[in-house]
Amino acid sequence: MSNNxxxxxxxxxxxxxxxxxxxxxxxxxxxxxxxKTDSMHTHLTNGExxxxxxxxxxxxxxxxxxKHEL
Numbered sequence: 001m002s003n004n005x006x007x008x009x010x011x012x013x014x015x016x017x018x019x020x021x022x023x024x025x026x027x028x029x030x031x032x033x034x035x036k037t038d039s040m041h042t043h044l045t046n047g048e049x050x051x052x053x054x055x056x057x058x059x060x061x062x063x064x065x066x067k068h069e070l
Contacts, residue, residue: 005032005052008061009070012037017049020070027064029057 009020014037021031030053037047053061 004055006055006058007050007052008058009051009065010048012048014049016070017051020051020065023064023068023070024051024053024057024061027060029053029061029064 009017011017011020014035017033021033024031032052034050034052035047037049
């Protein structure tokens with residue numbers, strides 16, 4: 001992932017982050033994910049899954065997330 005990507009979404013719930021990625025992919029937006037959750041303690045919600053997009057797609061991605069109430 002390049003340094004200039006923009007974070008458009010974060011959640012402590014993996015399934016919500018995957019839904020966001022799928023919606024963005026359906027609209028032709030490439031995403032990158034950083035999972036900051038603790039893999040040893042999956043029952044804890046102390047980490048976030050962050051979704052990043054190219055700066056040129058950030059406004060469209062945020063609009064889609066908002067439109068779909070994600």
